[in-house]
Amino acid sequence: MNIVATTFELVGRGGPSAVSGALVLAAECLIVLMVVLTVRRVLIFAGVKKVIVTGRVARKWILPEHREWQGKAYVTVPAKNALEVDFENRLLQFFPVAWMYERVSEGDEIDVAVQRGRFGDEIRILDIGPF
Incomplete structure (x- = not known):
């Protein structure tokens, strides 16, 4: 039994694992989006003088x-x-x-x-x- 499963492994297994894999994928995408938006905001105004x-x-x-x-x-x-x-x-x-x-x-x-x-x-x- 694999304790650490990737999102695509869960989806590939089918059934209830596919549902949990889709939820994990959605959560990962949301976290990546938040990080990208935060880094973008920091890059826009970091080191810019008034x-x-x-x-x-x-x-x-x-x-x-x-x-x-x-x-x-x-x-x-x-x-x-x-x-x-x-x-x-x-x-x-x-x-x-x-x-x-x-x-x-x-x-x-x-x-x-x-x-x-x-x-x-x-x-x-x-x-x-x-x-």
Whole structure:
């Protein structure tokens, strides 16, 4: 009896072994996909320096308190302050701390620290404000 069986051996045996082999194959594919996506995300932004650009606050709003499903239960997510920053004809959302949120208003020109990804044109906001 073989204690360690590969996925294809299980499927090749047929019957109940084929079902468990298919489930093991699906789990292995899911793990490989998660690893590939994580490595891709790390490669895009790893070692990329931040750049300070000038942007404009296009919209300022508060995301209200709401309930959402997280894990095994509904949780209450507190209200968050949100800014929509326009730079280089791109609108990106940023959730600053309260004191930064209070200092800006719609239409203000602000400095924005961003990271540009290595591949594609992914951009993420790191910080805003006076540095």
